[in-house]
Amino acid sequence: MKGTVLHGAHDVRFEDREDPRIEKPTDAVIRIALSCVCGSDLWSYRGIQKIDQPVAMGHEYCGVVEEVGSAVKSVKPGQFVVGSFFASDNTCAHCRLGYQSSCQHREFFGSAQAPFLRVPLADGTLVPTPGIPTESSIPSLLASSDVLGTGWFAAEAAEVKPGKTVVVVGDGAVGLLAVLSARQMKAERIITMSRHQTRQTLAREFGATDIVTERGDEGVARIKELTKGVGADSVLECVGTQESMMQAIKSTRPGGHVSYVGVPHNMTLNGEQLFFSHIHLHGGPAPVRRYLPKLIEMVWTEKIQPGKVFDLELPLDQVAEGYRAMDERRAIKALLRP
């Protein structure tokens, strides 16, 4: 088959790769219904995260099970499934406590921008949908496999609750779906930091009550103004830079909660500053697997439509254009159809 491989900065190729096959009895191979480009793929695409050798790309997927290994019990060929970017056994101590993305046997696998995918630990990783989904719901199921689950974790980790004032830093797909998640958790006020018209509109549609266009210390001052000098209860940092993290911390009231869900790049936190900020801090790679059954159910019953973050659709062989469009912020998120 052909699949997506990153050879270096700005060098994405759709080229011949070996067909995925069952390698261990716990594997499954699935036929990808839809895949997409992730904001986190851009770190290596832009050369900020160095790669030593060509890397197969893609970690968001849903599709139909083609084949399973002999030990797989919970999914079978023909089922439509959604999984997360970390394979997890869902039985170890960390998984049982809801941190499947820190599973003691976790495997990261990134080769989903392709027509077929090998999924390790299939029993723990994959969640079947109630049936074969309609064509129009597949993008929303795909969103559940990463960006929605990550936005949902951002909201939970920042203790979003009814009546609270929430700030979302970052207007990428994760930030936008963090807005949707905060709305589902019945936040009273949801302030999105965004300067981009299309993203502002989608944020409003997902439930944002206020938009702040200022950044850095000016953004912080604006949040203080909007909260009568107190600061926000919950701030969801969905970018991963030093600036966005400091903006998040400074926007939060003492005793409030900051979550962070994008891999931090060149970020250091000063202990004393953090101490006197008096905030709660929680984040890390989102344990999407914990939320998948619930998120699939919400998509299935049309309670939410997270698939709206896809504003560009391309045939898989044009994947390089997907990267370019997201890099240039022409697209929020690019859908890839095999």
Next chain:
Amino acid sequence: MKGTVLHGAHDVRFEDREDPRIEKPTDAVIRIALSCVCGSDLWSYRGIQKIDQPVAMGHEYCGVVEEVGSAVKSVKPGQFVVGSFFASDNTCAHCRLGYQSSCQHREFFGSAQAPFLRVPLADGTLVPTPGIPTESSIPSLLASSDVLGTGWFAAEAAEVKPGKTVVVVGDGAVGLLAVLSARQMKAERIITMSRHQTRQTLAREFGATDIVTERGDEGVARIKELTKGVGADSVLECVGTQESMMQAIKSTRPGGHVSYVGVPHNMTLNGEQLFFSHIHLHGGPAPVRRYLPKLIEMVWTEKIQPGKVFDLELPLDQVAEGYRAMDERRAIKALLRP
């Protein structure tokens, strides 16, 4: 009157100072029953935290109200009171949410190693005891004003709950009282990191179930061993150094909670490392005022005896020896009697 003044590293003097008096209508002046030396006083005593000019010392106190300003309503002369090291109005948005040590009008005041003390924002800051305490209970009431309240916050901030495995990093008075707090919160297992015989004994008396003498990465390995490779649920960092913080973070399971309650000195946290640790982090200056009514009640009914951390008693004019004894770790905590 004479009071305690730090003139520079290792230079503590008991010398003439102005008598405290009512300066604002919201002030009270109290006659100190007992004061003490705090582990945090040692940062400036040791010259690690620089001082520009002579500094009056002492921020732990209890005693009898001598005089109140015209606006003070909730305490009156003759009452025995306990207060915290940050004066707080107890009415602002931060106070109402339980973060009195980030009160919008907070004042730090450090001149309690003296016979008399001016307390700002007396209505918000001071909590009267149910009556005049017995002589033997006064050290425990004094402990409530900082070290017990701080240990209690450490336990709450790390979400200590029944059934959990707790690690306490630091065997100073705060660490020891964090053990006592974790016991009150019904932790199943409480592991104290300590190499010091006297402190180990007191930790056991306060409720520690295990003692670990290793430090740094060896200490982490020992905690992993004791928790079957999983890590602890709650780790209470009661020191404030880079090493103790890293030890705390690495000892915690993914999804577990780290609290930190000592002012961090030269501590920086790497964003990526923190991210993949998957921990919750919360700390800051303990909002002791939040807990004072409860802690006073527990001392009053003899449910707890936090005053046991005082293992050296000196007349106030020998305060310099109190600093020396704690600096040399000959004493856990020095009581000062005016």
